[in-house]
Amino acid sequence: MLRGKKILLGVSGSIAAYKAALLIRLLVKEQAEVQVIATPSACSFITPLTLSTLSKRPVFTEFVKDQTGQWNNHVDLAVWADILIIAPATANTVAKCAHGLCDNLLSAVYLSAKCPVVFAPAMDLDMYLHPSVQDNLKSLKNYGNYIIDPEHGELASGLIGQGRMAEPEQIVEFLKGDFFSKKLPLIGKKVLITAGPTYEAIDPVRFIGNRSSGKMGYAIAEACRNFGAEVKLISGPSHLERPHNIDFVGVEDAETMYGETLRALPDADIIILSAAVADYKPAIVHKEKMKKGATDESLNIPLERTKDIAAEVGKLKRSNQVSVGFALETENEQKNAIGKIKSKNLDFIVLNSLKDQGAGFGYDTNKVTIIDKNNTLYAFDLKSKSEVANDIVLQLIKILP
Numbered sequence: 001m002l003r004g005k006k007i008l009l010g011v012s013g014s015i016a017a018y019k020a021a022l023l024i025r026l027l028v029k030e031q032a033e034v035q036v037i038a039t040p041s042a043c044s045f046i047t048p049l050t051l052s053t054l055s056k057r058p059v060f061t062e063f064v065k066d067q068t069g070q071w072n073n074h075v076d077l078a079v080w081a082d083i084l085i086i087a088p089a090t091a092n093t094v095a096k097c098a099h100g101l102c103d104n105l106l107s108a109v110y111l112s113a114k115c116p117v118v119f120a121p122a123m124d125l126d127m128y129l130h131p132s133v134q135d136n137l138k139s140l141k142n143y144g145n146y147i148i149d150p151e152h153g154e155l156a157s158g159l160i161g162q163g164r165m166a167e168p169e170q171i172v173e174f175l176k177g178d179f180f181s182k183k184l185p186l187i188g189k190k191v192l193i194t195a196g197p198t199y200e201a202i203d204p205v206r207f208i209g210n211r212s213s214g215k216m217g218y219a220i221a222e223a224c225r226n227f228g229a230e231v232k233l234i235s236g237p238s239h240l241e242r243p244h245n246i247d248f249v250g251v252e253d254a255e256t257m258y259g260e261t262l263r264a265l266p267d268a269d270i271i272i273l274s275a276a277v278a279d280y281k282p283a284i285v286h287k288e289k290m291k292k293g294a295t296d297e298s299l300n301i302p303l304e305r306t307k308d309i310a311a312e313v314g315k316l317k318r319s320n321q322v323s324v325g326f327a328l329e330t331e332n333e334q335k336n337a338i339g340k341i342k343s344k345n346l347d348f349i350v351l352n353s354l355k356d357q358g359a360g361f362g363y364d365t366n367k368v369t370i371i372d373k374n375n376t377l378y379a380f381d382l383k384s385k386s387e388v389a390n391d392i393v394l395q396l397i398k399i400l401p
Contacts, residue, residue, distance in 0.1 A: 002030035010086035012093040013041025016122035016165040023168035078112035088122030098136035122165030184228025192268035196236035200281035211361035212276035214238035219389035254306035314345030348372040
């Protein structure tokens with residue numbers, strides 16, 4: 001189950017850091033590739049030499065490798081991994097990850113991670129039970145991370161209670177059994193996602209488009225992947241990096257997106273239509289750049305309707321397929337969104353309002369309301385688009401057949 005898996009192991013500063021040595025040995029025995037990132041305080045409890053010898057890789061502890069200024073690229077590390085495990089995860093590291101603090105290499109890698117993340121907390125009983133720590137762990141779960149609860153037993157302080165880091169054998173069994181099969185609810189599911197804008201050509205230079213960046217759709221694609229799905233992302237023009245471990249199809253216009261979507265539709269279990277597809281396109285596409293005449297005061301461009309991808313998917317989808325749509329509205333938001341649920345045969349719709357500050361095109365944040373077929377509303381606060389993506393996917397998981 002773990003053979004060939006690329007595993008990042010984050011070790012933070014706890015007496016339980018000694019367990020990392022056995023955890024590495026067990027993972028290597030399962031033929032996983034293990035790369036260790038240790039916080040500076042972790043090196044007070046276990047030496048990088050020990051961790052490096054067992055993992056057969058150099059241990060990363062700082063952003064900068066040496067006096068030459070060469071740096072350990074946290075983004076590359078995050079992209080490399082199939083999974084990030086932070087064990088032991090101290091109260092300090094948990095708090096940093098929960099609140100986006102980034103003062104060491106491990107927390108920077110966590111914030112860049114596109115893969116599933118597992119925390120194995122280790123701390124004293126009173127620390128673990130403190131409301132702030134419990135709130136931080138809850139936040140990490142809400143972000144889509146996984147927590148391996150600490151065990152009950154004798155602690156370094158002499159107290160007896162919950163706080164001991166899970167044993168390495170238990171962590172490995174979690175990965176082999178529960179995590180890669182049962183714990184990821186979209187394992188075995190194929191998800192088709194459209195994202196970004198479409199550009200409808202006027203001539204070789206000009207086009208009709210919109211301000212969609214694709215950020216929301218890309219975040220949903222990554223969330224589905226992190227929950228175990230096999231994802232195909234059909235994207236209009238975007239400056240975003242292609243997500244790791246996702247089948248990517250780049251398109252330019254609505255006609256091409258329509259064709260690629262219908263081609264992929266029969267194999268999909270879930271269809272998420274987040275693209276901002278142009279409703280109209282020029283009726284005539286000029287082969288040469290249109291020139292401005294000396295006497296031209298205005299320009300008329302005849303338009304015609306593009307194909308309605310969501311409506312066609314609604315007609316063709318099978319009873320065992322689930323479809324999700326998006327509605328970006330400026331007035332009568334809920335009424336218009338509910339109308340689209342029926343006309344497009346959607347299982348639920350994600351509503352954006354351009355009246356909400358920080359929501360809509362171009363932002364890194366979004367504020368959405370999910371409306372299902374029974375007109376039940378689930379309103380969410382303004383969040384990062386990665387958090388919104390998790391909210392959408394978690395709602396999706398609830399209605400899967």
